[in-house]
Amino acid sequence: MNSTLRRWFASAGAMRRFLSTFAPYLGAGVKVTQLADDFSSATVEMRQHWYNTNYVGTHFGGSLYSMVDPMYMLLLMRRLGNDYIVWDKSASIDFMRPGKGTVTARFELTDERVAVIREATATGEKMLPEWDVDIVDASGACVARVHKVLYVRRKKA
Template sequence: MARRSLTARTLRRGMNLWPPYLFAGVRVLHLADDWSSARVRLRLHRFNRNYVGTHFGGSLFAMSDPFWMLLVMQRLGRDYIVWDKTGEIDFVSPGRGDVFAEFRLDEDRLEEIREATADGGKALPWFVNDVVAADGTVVARVRKQLYVRRKSEAPAKPRSEAKG
């Protein structure tokens, strides 16, 4: 159930050309056609290296920033409002070289959100992903909280009564 006519492939290509990702060295390697998963790589180069020669923390967070919102938004469809609410990052070890982040959204998690919002209330689910080095070493752990609510039905406009 796609939110827009934009395909995952088109979005992936666009994100790879988007200046904040392009110049930071972030590359979207995979975005599933059914919006169930994504994989992102960040290469270490002079534009994203910090003072001590490791990955700049802002780039590590940026590589993870939009994906949970995009996946949930696309999978739930047009009947839901989905926003990023909170983000946290825990730097675990220095990042040197290529680092990767994977995002997998399963149907059970979506069903939890649907159930939590069925009565019109909001859901504030947390999602966690690790940023890992090529050898599997955890470089950072990113937590994102989303705000999710079913859209309310637009109230019917009252009909004007004919005067006469």
């Protein structure tokens, strides 16, 4: 991570404020509503507006995906530290039902999961951890499920 981004993301509060004004999030109407101080969890929400609504009156699919796109990568980068390379490798989205109103996604990155990733990459081997993230509406119904795959490798000494 370059020094400017390191400064912007120096704390969970700084990262939350930055992401809430980040152009792709701002343009889609996405807001980071919670980010744990230890980067173990985050919550994002998107209210429905004219600029993130599609032709048939529901949330635009690209906006639904954008709300979850960077979160696991950013959380894991912060949890692992600068000795690791973390990239988004792939993703897919399954639209379950039309999304209307405010939708929310919650991300959890447990200590146990981080320990498994550290152990698997300790000798410089890559790991491709996977997560599923549900985007839910105000009633708790799943609107879309996003499957994320990251690339993680410990940097050479």
